[in-house]
Amino acid sequence: MNFNLRNAVIHNVSNNTQDQLEDTIVDAIQSGEEKMLPGLGVLFEVIWQNSSEQEKKEMLGTLESGLKH
Template sequence: MTLIDLRQAIVNRVQENSKEQLNEVIEGSIGHDERALPGLGVLFEMIWKQSDSSQQTHMVESLYEHLHQEGTENPSPS
């Protein structure tokens, strides 16, 4: 039996998806069952690794701004 790590299993699951299907995977995972969060993390990791430092800085700034907006609620544990 071959052991596949979680990252590879997630990549294998979406690797052949079209752009529209990838969008559906992301949209269908956001704000729903927390079991999808590791998958989103793997997809974000792929984006992060392919981004240059300027793009990474933009993502961090965007996240920081979102986290520090007045009235922003932190996700509640389910």
């Protein structure tokens, strides 16, 4: 069985609205289930690949600040 998680996640959300994408992210975080982490990673990869250098710097600043709590 050849299963590509990245493609499966993208396929499952590719036609979602912004509200649906937000619900997916919030639900995954609130559930606290480890099995949701790879899907969130795929979504972050899409965000990262489609962000400008300035947006990436802002995300890194937010991440750095969040990790210092």
